[in-house]
Amino acid sequence: MKTLLKGGRVINPATGLDQVMDVLIEDNVIAAMESNILAARADEVIELKETQWVTPGLVDVHVHFRDPGNPDKETTATGAASALAGGFTTVCVMPNTSPVIDSTPMVQYIMNAAQPTGIQIFPIAAVTRGLEGEEMTAIGTLLQNGAVGFSDDGRPVSSANMMRKALEYSKMFDVPIVCHAEDCTLCGNGVMHEGYYSTLLGLPGIPSVAESVMVARDIELARFTGGRVHFAHVSSKESVALIRQAKAEGLNITAETTPHYLSLTDACCQGYDPDFKMNGPLRAESDQKALIDAVMDGTIDVIATDHAPHTPDEKAMAFDCAPNGVIGLETSLGVMLTHFYHTKRLQPLDLIKIMSSRPAEIFKLKASGNLAVGQRADIAVIDPNLEWQVDPAQFKSKSRNTPFKGQTLKGRAVMTFANGRCLYRLEASPQETALAAGRSF
Amino acid sequence: MASHPPLPGSGSWNRRHVIDSASLTYEEVEEVLRAAKSFSHILSRPVKKIPTLRGKVVVNMFYENSTRTRTSFELAAQYLSADAINFSVSTSSVKKGESLIDTAETLAAMGTDAVVIRHASSGVCQQLVNYFGDRICVLNAGDGYHDHPTQGLLDLFSLTERLSDIKGKKITIVGDILHSRVARSNIHLLKLFGADVHLAAPSTLLPMHIESLGCTAHTNIEDALDGADVVMCLRMQMERQRAGLIPALREYIRFYSITQERLEKFCKPDVLVMHPGPMNRGVEIASDVADNREISLITNQVTSGVAIRMALLYLCLSTPAERSGLERFQANLNERMLAV
Numbered sequence: 001m002k003t004l005l006k007g008g009r010v011i012n013p014a015t016g017l018d019q020v021m022d023v024l025i026e027d028n029v030i031a032a033m034e035s036n037i038l039a040a041r042a043d044e045v046i047e048l049k050e051t052q053w054v055t056p057g058l059v060d061v062h063v064h065f066r067d068p069g070n071p072d073k074e075t076t077a078t079g080a081a082s083a084l085a086g087g088f089t090t091v092c093v094m095p096n097t098s099p100v101i102d103s104t105p106m107v108q109y110i111m112n113a114a115q116p117t118g119i120q121i122f123p124i125a126a127v128t129r130g131l132e133g134e135e136m137t138a139i140g141t142l143l144q145n146g147a148v149g150f151s152d153d154g155r156p157v158s159s160a161n162m163m164r165k166a167l168e169y170s171k172m173f174d175v176p177i178v179c180h181a182e183d184c185t186l187c188g189n190g191v192m193h194e195g196y197y198s199t200l201l202g203l204p205g206i207p208s209v210a211e212s213v214m215v216a217r218d219i220e221l222a223r224f225t226g227g228r229v230h231f232a233h234v235s236s237k238e239s240v241a242l243i244r245q246a247k248a249e250g251l252n253i254t255a256e257t258t259p260h261y262l263s264l265t266d267a268c269c270q271g272y273d274p275d276f277k278m279n280g281p282l283r284a285e286s287d288q289k290a291l292i293d294a295v296m297d298g299t300i301d302v303i304a305t306d307h308a309p310h311t312p313d314e315k316a317m318a319f320d321c322a323p324n325g326v327i328g329l330e331t332s333l334g335v336m337l338t339h340f341y342h343t344k345r346l347q348p349l350d351l352i353k354i355m356s357s358r359p360a361e362i363f364k365l366k367a368s369g370n371l372a373v374g375q376r377a378d379i380a381v382i383d384p385n386l387e388w389q390v391d392p393a394q395f396k397s398k399s400r401n402t403p404f405k406g407q408t409l410k411g412r413a414v415m416t417f418a419n420g421r422c423l424y425r426l427e428a429s430p431q432e433t434a435l436a437a438g439r440s441f
Numbered sequence: 442m443a444s445h446p447p448l449p450g451s452g453s454w455n456r457r458h459v460i461d462s463a464s465l466t467y468e469e470v471e472e473v474l475r476a477a478k479s480f481s482h483i484l485s486r487p488v489k490k491i492p493t494l495r496g497k498v499v500v501n502m503f504y505e506n507s508t509r510t511r512t513s514f515e516l517a518a519q520y521l522s523a524d525a526i527n528f529s530v531s532t533s534s535v536k537k538g539e540s541l542i543d544t545a546e547t548l549a550a551m552g553t554d555a556v557v558i559r560h561a562s563s564g565v566c567q568q569l570v571n572y573f574g575d576r577i578c579v580l581n582a583g584d585g586y587h588d589h590p591t592q593g594l595l596d597l598f599s600l601t602e603r604l605s606d607i608k609g610k611k612i613t614i615v616g617d618i619l620h621s622r623v624a625r626s627n628i629h630l631l632k633l634f635g636a637d638v639h640l641a642a643p644s645t646l647l648p649m650h651i652e653s654l655g656c657t658a659h660t661n662i663e664d665a666l667d668g669a670d671v672v673m674c675l676r677m678q679m680e681r682q683r684a685g686l687i688p689a690l691r692e693y694i695r696f697y698s699i700t701q702e703r704l705e706k707f708c709k710p711d712v713l714v715m716h717p718g719p720m721n722r723g724v725e726i727a728s729d730v731a732d733n734r735e736i737s738l739i740t741n742q743v744t745s746g747v748a749i750r751m752a753l754l755y756l757c758l759s760t761p762a763e764r765s766g767l768e769r770f771q772a773n774l775n776e777r778m779l780a781v
Binding site for chain 2: 194195196198199200201202203204205271272273316317318319320321
């Protein structure tokens with residue numbers, strides 16, 4: 001099977017390529033990338049506009065697919081479908097499942113569950129057994145079985161000594177420890193950012209320092225051990241400042257933030273809707289600004305969604321009782337295009353970089369985040385100008401807990417190829433057809 | 442026979458719910474106070490019942506323990522001839538928040554007109570209104586640390602009964618501001634009426650950015666009480682010591698307890714003292730202060746509470762047309778009573 005993507009704007013940050021050209025997919029690999037590839041060489045020709053982007057399939061290094069343990073929230077199949085609908089072809093799943101991904105059989109379970117989905121799914125395995133923070137997992141063995149990073153995500157590694165040992169040990173394998181930076185004693189019973197709105201709403205607060213104090217600790221441990229730390233879902237300006245400083249000093253540190261921290265603030269909690277509740281929490285406008293600057297100057301390396309599905313019943317609780325987390329795979333690209341491309345904060349190459357090649361580089365995902373002849377054909381076709389309204393009922397994810405419901409976003413993936421096959425194609429709804437018609441003609 | 446002022450009719454009230462203090466306008470609060478004034482006369486009658494809400498059903502859903510607020514709402518409904526039912530939920534048997542929507546849905550299906558809710562979680566009243574819209578009238582009887590609008594209104598009413606004008610008066614709220622819905626409610630309403638609101642608490646019990654609500658926060662009780670016209674004490678809960686927010690109750694008493702000596706030394710000579718109850722005598726307030734009828738408004742607050750809750754039930758459960766009809770009816774009744 002040969003598919004020709006004709007006439008799109010090919011954006012490949014790994015090589016700095018940004019020009020209109022054709023891409024020929026042959027079976028599961030990219031066979032050619034040239035201008036004017038003859039249509040006769042392909043079985044199927046997909047005509048694209050010059051305004052449509054052809055990019056590496058996007059990479060999200062921080063998702064929760066709840067497999068095994070909570071198929072009512074998400075499964076590997078629904079999670080993968082959600083990823084594809086968002087333009088993602090590679091995801092890293094977090095180990096806080098039930099049971100925890102902390103052993104070879106569990107890592108193999110994830111690798112096997114990934115097989116039928118068509119996308120690349122890699123486990124981030126636990127740093128400590130059962131996420132208990134006490135005994136280190138078999139980092140080397142789990143790595144050989146397919147894990148690409150280690151984290152007790154959902155919980156911090158509370159013991160500084162445990163974190164030191166994990167960093168020293170993982171350094172031998174040059175693999176990152178993904179740090180969920182949170183000092184639980186400072187969070188207490190907090191459920192939202194501690195600031196003006198928590199005071200107004202009478203909700204217990206999570207102070208910014210609960211995150212930054214842990215970021216500071218782990219920067220010092222990275223300095224001391226020479227290990228690799230990747231900070232997950234950075235939410236506060238204080239953490240940003242610490243990370244910027246540490247990077248300037250040349251430490252082996254990387255960081256991610258989420259689309260929701262970049263586009264929403266704690267003011268969103270005013271209606272007490274638990275779909276705005278996550279940990280770390282939505283923070284103040286000054287934090288949002290600092291994070292935007294950090295994405296623009298490269299302090300933040302990666303956009304990751306922290307896709308965290310919960311059932312509507314679980315979220316239909318009092319704000320302080322509802323579980324933490326929001327889903328993000330199907331809105332991530334739209335939010336980033338709306339807030340970074342259309343506002344001219346980032347060039348297309350830089351935007352696609354932090355959503356594909358850079359995360360692939362950090363987690364050494366060799367078959368992801370690059371368009372090249374001979375490379376596995378994981379490709380997203382993006383219409384950056386397509387306006388659409390977020391309707392959770394349309395999601396491929398099994399859950400609906402998005403803070404973006406009802407928002408109009410500009411730009412999304414319209415086709416997603418994984419391993420050479422087109423596994424997602426946007427069906428234009430009547431409303432979208434009307435919107436598109438109104439715009440173009 | 443004494444007549445009482447006619448019930449208010451053609452005001453600006455157009456609300457189905459009272460879920461917070463911050464969104465109430467000056468005109469709306471004035472209307473509540475006017476209605477409460479009318480109803481307070483009924484409370485001193487030998488027969489404390491008027492037919493205004495006959496046939497309406499009010500359910501008290503209390504997910505947190507409360508004696509006075511629940512009783513006050515219950516009496517308010519009964520004095521207006523509404524049927525009042527208590528739906529008490531022991532916090533031990535129902536996991537917080539779990540079945541709130543289901544419970545309210547059940548009550549709505551049974552034809553309930555209004556639910557009065559007390560809940561440990563901030564925001565549940567808002568969530569219920571988000572879910573039910575105008576299908577059922579929701580009155581907030583205290584949610585988490587968020588708001589307690591009927592308490593704020595009854596405090597304001599008690600003050601307007603005693604002071605000619607609240608504008609410019611220095612009103613100092615003393616105690617655990619961090620965990621107090623009463624404080625938040627009072628800050629909003631007292632500011633709306635032009636009071637100069639001050640707070641006094643140890644810094645561990647002052648929430649972040651509290652001054653953004655338009656008040657002045659102090660850690661020093663002397664500054665906070667200096668020239669105060671009114672002092673409101675808040676209940677100091679024992680568990681704050683266990684949570685490490687204050688080192689010891691004794692130390693709190695030493696620095697913040699409202700004693701006769703402190704009042705005389707720092708406040709205006711005609712200072713008034715308030716407390717939302719229940720009091721910890723000898724902790725946040727000295728017994729002799731609480732019992733001093735000259736300065737203490739504490740029992741007035743309780744009476745005001747019934748009048749305010751009657752006013753809110755009346756305003757939320759009737760339409761403006763019904764209210765102006767009632768107003769005429771009441772005026773006729775008064776005339777006839779005078780004629781007799």
